[in-house]
Amino acid sequence: MRLDKFLKLSRLVKRRTVAQEMAEIGAVRLNGRQCKPSAEVRGGDTVEVxxxxxxxxxxxxxxxxxxxxxxxxxxxxxxxKQVSQDEKPW
Incomplete structure (x- = not known):
């Protein structure tokens, strides 16, 4: 399944377009790597948002x-983990 679709269906993000934008700016990582919204998500993968x-x-x-x-x-x-507003997570 596509990453953006997984984020939407799992309710981690409310809208698929928001999930696509987050992936494009680098706010989503799949198995520790920055990826495109079309990246394939499988069972056992790690997703960081x-x-x-x-x-x-x-x-x-x-x-x-x-x-x-x-x-x-x-x-x-x-x-x-909590992050302050001034701090960039990645």
């Missing part, structure tokens, strides 16, 4: 679109 005040690291549990639409658990949280 930099929000304005925090960085959330999650492990992908389920990357099946149909299962996510039915409400299956998409991820488990690995780490969540």
């Amino acid at each position: 930099a929000y304005p005040r925090r960085v959330l690291s999650v492990k992908v549990e389920n990357a099946d679109e149909a299962a996510l639409k039915r409400g299956a658990a998409a991820y488990s949280v690995i780490e969540e």
Whole structure:
């Protein structure tokens, strides 16, 4: 599944266009690397999302679109750390 679609279906980001913009500016990393919105997400991958005040690291549990639409658990949280507004997470 595409990264932007996973972020939207897992409810980490509210809109797919916002997920695409976040990936393009480098606020999303897949397995520690900056990537495009079209990058392929698979089960077991690590996704890091930099929000304005925090960085959330999650492990992908389920990357099946149909299962996510039915409400299956998409991820488990690995780490969540707070970041000051002045600090750039990456």
